[in-house]
Amino acid sequence: MTDTDLGAFRTETRAWLEANCPTEMRDGIRDEETICWGGRNWQFTSDAQKTWLEVMAAKGWTVPTWPVEYGGAGLDRAHDKVLQEELDAIGARWPLQSFGIWMLGPALLAFGSHEQKLQYLPPIARGEVRWCQGYSEPGAGSDLASVQTKAASDGDHYVVNGQKVWTSYADKADCIFALVRTDPDAKKHLGISFLLIDMDTAGVSTKPIRLISGSSPFCETFFDDVRVPKSNVVGTEHRGWDVAKHLLTHEREMISGGGAGLLGTRSLGAVLAEHDGGMDAITRAEALQCEVDQLAIGLTLERYKDQAETGGGVGDASAMLKYEGTELNKRRHELLMSAGGADALEWEGTHAGLAADWLRTKANSIEGGTSEVMLSIISRRILGLPG
Amino acid sequence: MTTLMMSEDETMLQDAARGFLDGAAPVSHLRGLRDAGETHDANLWGEMAAMGWTGVLVPEDAGGSDMGHAAAGILAQEMGKTLVTSPFLSTAVIAATALRQVATDRSKAALGQIAEGKVIYALAIDEGHKHDPDATALQAVADGNGFKLTGSKGFVVDGANADRVLVLARAEAGLTLFDLPADRDGITRTANAMIDARDAAAVDFADVEATGDDVVGTVGDAMTVLQPALNAGQAALAAEMAGLAAGAFGMTVGYLKERKQFGIEIGRFQALQHRAAHLWCETEVTASAVRNAGRVLDEDIDNATMAVSLAKARATDTAKLAVIEGVQMHGGIGMTDAFDMGFYMKRARVAAEWLGDYGYHAERVAAARGF
Numbered sequence: 001m002t003d004t005d006l007g008a009f010r011t012e013t014r015a016w017l018e019a020n021c022p023t024e025m026r027d028g029i030r031d032e033e034t035i036c037w038g039g040r041n042w043q044f045t046s047d048a049q050k051t052w053l054e055v056m057a058a059k060g061w062t063v064p065t066w067p068v069e070y071g072g073a074g075l076d077r078a079h080d081k082v083l084q085e086e087l088d089a090i091g092a093r094w095p096l097q098s099f100g101i102w103m104l105g106p107a108l109l110a111f112g113s114h115e116q117k118l119q120y121l122p123p124i125a126r127g128e129v130r131w132c133q134g135y136s137e138p139g140a141g142s143d144l145a146s147v148q149t150k151a152a153s154d155g156d157h158y159v160v161n162g163q164k165v166w167t168s169y170a171d172k173a174d175c176i177f178a179l180v181r182t183d184p185d186a187k188k189h190l191g192i193s194f195l196l197i198d199m200d201t202a203g204v205s206t207k208p209i210r211l212i213s214g215s216s217p218f219c220e221t222f223f224d225d226v227r228v229p230k231s232n233v234v235g236t237e238h239r240g241w242d243v244a245k246h247l248l249t250h251e252r253e254m255i256s257g258g259g260a261g262l263l264g265t266r267s268l269g270a271v272l273a274e275h276d277g278g279m280d281a282i283t284r285a286e287a288l289q290c291e292v293d294q295l296a297i298g299l300t301l302e303r304y305k306d307q308a309e310t311g312g313g314v315g316d317a318s319a320m321l322k323y324e325g326t327e328l329n330k331r332r333h334e335l336l337m338s339a340g341g342a343d344a345l346e347w348e349g350t351h352a353g354l355a356a357d358w359l360r361t362k363a364n365s366i367e368g369g370t371s372e373v374m375l376s377i378i379s380r381r382i383l384g385l386p387g
Numbered sequence: 388m389t390t391l392m393m394s395e396d397e398t399m400l401q402d403a404a405r406g407f408l409d410g411a412a413p414v415s416h417l418r419g420l421r422d423a424g425e426t427h428d429a430n431l432w433g434e435m436a437a438m439g440w441t442g443v444l445v446p447e448d449a450g451g452s453d454m455g456h457a458a459a460g461i462l463a464q465e466m467g468k469t470l471v472t473s474p475f476l477s478t479a480v481i482a483a484t485a486l487r488q489v490a491t492d493r494s495k496a497a498l499g500q501i502a503e504g505k506v507i508y509a510l511a512i513d514e515g516h517k518h519d520p521d522a523t524a525l526q527a528v529a530d531g532n533g534f535k536l537t538g539s540k541g542f543v544v545d546g547a548n549a550d551r552v553l554v555l556a557r558a559e560a561g562l563t564l565f566d567l568p569a570d571r572d573g574i575t576r577t578a579n580a581m582i583d584a585r586d587a588a589a590v591d592f593a594d595v596e597a598t599g600d601d602v603v604g605t606v607g608d609a610m611t612v613l614q615p616a617l618n619a620g621q622a623a624l625a626a627e628m629a630g631l632a633a634g635a636f637g638m639t640v641g642y643l644k645e646r647k648q649f650g651i652e653i654g655r656f657q658a659l660q661h662r663a664a665h666l667w668c669e670t671e672v673t674a675s676a677v678r679n680a681g682r683v684l685d686e687d688i689d690n691a692t693m694a695v696s697l698a699k700a701r702a703t704d705t706a707k708l709a710v711i712e713g714v715q716m717h718g719g720i721g722m723t724d725a726f727d728m729g730f731y732m733k734r735a736r737v738a739a740e741w742l743g744d745y746g747y748h749a750e751r752v753a754a755a756r757g758f
Contacts, residue, residue, distance in 0.1 A: 269758030284758070288749045291756055296701045299675040303391035310392070320668045378667060379660035383640050386655045 009079055013086045020055045021092050022048035028091030035097045038127025040174045049093075056095035057126045063101055066109065070117050071125025077309035099168070100124035100131040104177050107194070107247040111235040120196070134164040134178030134197075134221055135244070142373050144179075145189045145241060149223060151180035153230075158182070160197065160226040166367065170206040170219035173199055183238045194240035196232040203227075213359035214347075249314060251368045252322035268294065268332060272339045283338050290331050297324050316381040319374040326364035327371060333358040389686070391678045397461055400454070404465040407438070412471040414727045420472055421584035427507075427548045432473055436504025440475065444483040444619065449498040451483075456619055456688075457681030460626035464677070467630025468637075470734050472585055474507045477545040480623045482508035482553055484688075485564065485616035489604050497551075497566070509549035509569070510620070511540035511590050512613075518743040520555060520562070520613070525592060527556035527563055534558065536565065536573075536595040544741060546588030547578035553603065554592070560607025565597050572596070583730075583737040615688045618695045621742045622680040625695070625702035628738050629677045632670050632702070632709035635731040639663065639713045659716060666712050673698075673705040693755035696748035703745045706735040 025048050036042070036049050044050040056062050059073060064080045066072025075083065105124055108117055123129040140146045149162025160180055170176065176197050183191030197204065203226040209218040235243045268291045272279060279287065304321060308314045314321070337344045337358045344354040365371040379385045393401070412431055420426060435441055443459045445451020459480055466475060483501050486494040500506040512520055525538025536556050546552065549569045556563050569576065573595035581587045604612035640663055643654030653659055680698035683691045710732040714721035721728045739745065 269753060269756050273757065288753050288758065291758070292697060292700050292704075292749050292752055293672070295697050295752070295756075296672045296676040299391060299679050300672045303675045303678070306390045306392050317671070320671055323665075324668050324672055372661065375661040375664040376657070378664035383660075383663055383667060385640070385643055385660050385663065386652050 006078060006082055010082050010086065013083055014089075016059075017086055017090055017092065021090060022052055024048035025052045025093045025095075026091045027093070030094055034093050036093075036095060036127065037098055037130055037169070037172070038096050039098075039130025039172065040128070041172070042127070042130070052093070053095045053127050060125070062096040062127065063105065063121075063125045066105065066121065066125065070109070070121035077305065096127045098124065098127070098130055099133055099173075100129065103133060103247050103250055104131050106250045107177070107243050108234060110246055111194070111243045116234060129175060130169070130173045132167050132170045132173035132176050132199075132221075134167055134170075134176045136166045137163060138165055142370055144244070144369075145192065147179045147181055147192060149178065149180045150184065151182045151193060151195060151228070153182070154227075156230050157227045158195065158230060160195070160203075160223040160228055162223050164221040164223075165218075166209075167206070167219045167221040168217045170199070170221045171208060172217075175199055176204075176221065177234070179240055179244055182233075182240075186238060189241045191238055192240040192244070193237050194234045194243040195228060196234065197223075197226065197228050201226050201228065211359070211363070213356045213363075216360075248369060249318040252318040252374075268335065272335065279339060283335065286331075287335050287339075290328065290335060293324075293328055294332070297321075297328055300324070316377055319369070319377040320382075322368060323365075323371050323374040323378075326361075329364050330361050333361045389682055391675055391682065393461075393678075397457065400458055401461050401465060403438075404440075404462055405468075407434075408465055408469055408471055412466075413469050414730055417470045417472050417584065417730060418727070426472065426578075426584070426586035427474070428472065431471075432507075433504055435473060435475065435479075436502070439502075441479045441504045442483075442502030443479055444487070445479075445498045445502040446487060449487075449495045449502065451498065451502040455681075456622060456684035457678070459619070459623050460677060460681040463623040463626040464630035464633075467627035467632075468634035470631065470634070470730055474509070474545040474548060474586075476620055476623050476627070477510060477549070478506070478508040481510050481616045481620040482551075484619040485553060485603060485612050486566075488612040488615055493600060494603070506550045507545060507548055508551050508553060509543050509546040509588070509590075510616075511543045511546065511552050511554040513542050514538070514540055516541075518740070518747055520610075520617070523555050523557050523562055525554070525556045527558040527565070527597065529559060530596070533596060533598040533601075534563075534565075536592045536597055538592055540590045540592075542741070543576075543588045543590045545586050546590050547576055547586050552590065554590075555609055555613065558606055562609040562613075563606050564603040564609040564613055565601045566603050567595065567597060567601055581737060582733040584733070585737070587737075614692075617742065618688060618691050619684060621699045621748070622677070622684055622691075622695045624738055624742055625680060625698035626677050628699075628702035628706040628735065629670070629673050631731055631735055631738065632673065632706045635706075635709040635713040635728065635735075636663075636666055636670055638728065638731075639666075639709075639716050642717055653716075662712060662716070666708060669705045669708055673701040676701040693752055696743075696751035696755075699743060700745050700748040700752060703739045703748070707739065710735045 024046060036053055060068060060071060061073055063072040064075040064083055068074045101124060105121060108120055135144060137147055137149060139148060151158035151160045164178060176199055178195050178197055179192050180195050181191050182193040203224040205222045206219045209216055209220060268287050272287055301321060304314045304317060336354060340354050343351040346352050380387050411434060420428060439452035440462055442451030443454045443462060445453060447453050478501055483498060486498050514524055515522060525536060527534040527536050552567050552569050554565050554567060556565060573593045575591040577589045579587050579589060643659055643663060644652055646653050676698040680694045683694035713728045714732060717728055720726050
């Protein structure tokens with residue numbers, strides 16, 4: 001690939017986006033409200049949102065780096081970066097976001113059979129099926145491998161019984177990818193399978209969870225004699241932990257990006273300056289340190305993305321990205337609350353949202369593996385300290 | 388696409404540097420110099436020149452290897468790992484970068500001398516106890532066709548060993564940079580014993596004569612020449628500190644694996660594991676900022692201030708953490724002079740101050756980021 005190729009790609013991309021991105025989709029807003037999650041029951045918020053998804057999906061640009069046969073555009077990182085830059089340049093909203101794109105897709109690409117990839121990936125790319133993740137259980141948090149949800153063998157089916165918790169958007173998703181125990185006699189990491197379950201199957205039910213930050217996408221998900229075809233196992237039966245670990249790597253990278261990306265590329269200084277009255281010396285000093293760390297962590301994410309692109313993968317270092325990114329995000333929101341003063345305390349009204357965001361960041365260093373679990377992973381797998 | 392990963396050439400340079408320095412300049416080399424009351428090893432400097440290191444930023448037509456700032460950073464980082472003592476930063480990075488900003492026969496000849504390892508330069512810039520070029524008070528008073536320089540500089544790194552001094556002075560037209568032989572009449576140098584056992588001198592100027600030819604660049608416009616040089620020096624110093632942090636960290640993790648208390652390796656204690664893991668994360672984040680500074684300097688040295696200050700701020704912070712944790716996790720032995728960790732702690736403190744501390748560089752980042 002040469003710079004000329006990239007230059008030509010940029011020119012074509014810019015022209016195509018200019019011709020195809022609806023004006024309403026160029027307001028630069030990329031928040032929870034404007035996300036298109038897709039799925040069987042998705043209600044488009046506007047015709048423009050529908051059109052934007054359709055044209056981007058047809059181009060393979062909802063999942064630009066996936067292979068063309070599975071609904072992507074087969075772009076390498078350099079071309080993908082150009083595409084993202086051009087989307088940013090016109091303030092384009094995301095055409096589609098989903099756990100299918102972020103998590104299940106990468107896991108299927110690595111572990112799925114060709115048939116599974118053909119069956120599941122294109123509908124994810126087109127936004128037709130919405131997935132959720134069934135990992136944690138009431139008794140399996142940081143110790144995730146102790147999952148108890150049982151999948152008992154019954155001919156060419158499993159019968160699933162148990163409960164998942166912290167299932168984001170389980171009440172809105174069409175399907176769930178879940179860790180279930182298929183061999184109760186094996187050692188805990190070896191008896192788990194990675195199973196795909198349709199949420200419409202008889203015996204699946206969900207219940208939303210309210211958090212300190214208010215209503216949340218999290219749910220409890222219950223399985224009561226749910227029958228699932230055995231062909232829905234991804235990877236090898238009983239070896240679902242390998243898939244889960246791979247997928248957690250993607251999840252950690254995604255969450256770590258929040259630290260550098262939550263407020264876009266804007267500086268904390270610029271954001272804080274919007275709150276009148278200025279900053280006292282201590283808040284300013286903390287904000288400055290936070291800014292320095294944010295920039296350096298952003299560069300580190302870039303460096304590891306480049307490394308992943310060369311085939312080296314990020315591997316256990318994702319624990320570092322997750323730890324640094326989420327701890328930073330918590331610091332940022334403490335500062336934003338401090339700068340907002342009494343205004344930021346409003347639960348409803350003009351400034352509502354600031355406090356909810358602040359509270360929500362407290363989960364960043366818990367979900368996807370706590371900071372402490374991240375440090376233990378680094379300690380054992382990277383530093384080689386004795387377990 | 389510019390990448391923050393290391394290229395194959397860079398990895399080779401790093402391996403070669405590490406191989407050489409492990410033999411020629413482990414930490415015991417610095418200890419030996421200190422115990423002998425010396426701050427410079429001419430043989431080591433000569434070998435660095437022979438390998439092209441002193442010419443790393445000298446243009447090829449002046450006899451250098453011109454490998455660039457990212458490469459200079461790799462060399463500085465490897466030197467930092469074992470606290471290698473040499474005038475590399477003062478001469479090969481700062482002076483070379485300043486001199487190559489001007490296209491005169493004299494600067495070209497000086498650059499050639501740097502590449503050959505035949506001259507040691509020192510930058511005489513600060514006068515107070517903190518880095519602050521704008522506060523320069525040393526006077527350059529017009530005198531005939533030249534100037535007379537009067538005033539005092541402190542914390543002149545490599546000032547006692549230097550053959551030549553780049554001195555920042557205030558002329559009527561503004562800040563002006565002079566390139567003078569260190570033994571010119573009226574210059575008095577006093578070596579100061581510093582905590583890191585390296586060369587830093589007080590340099591006094593009393594009616595020192597300087598000609599127009601001694602001016603580097605333009606009278607009243609020192610910063611056009613000096614700013615790139617300072618950026619280059621600050622980035623290389625950040626790289627040295629990143630290396631220093633990695634060196635201290637490596638010793639500490641090694642100790643956690645072998646030291647036993649209560650019948651087990653202390654590295655089995657989660658309290659220490661998590662602190663070591665946190666420190667490793669910090670070294671990784673800092674490594675990105677340091678690599679980025681080298682890349683930006685190579686691409687656009689006139690617009691590198693934010694990238695450079697980000698690297699120096701992060702490296703200062705991380706090196707501090709690495710040596711504090713290094714001493715603490717080693718326990719009592721970490722406090723003894725017979726053990727090397729103290730050398731790391733002392734160098735980290737000196738490097739933190741040189742060319743601007745954390746606050747100085749964080750403020751420059753802040754200015755660039757709309758604070």
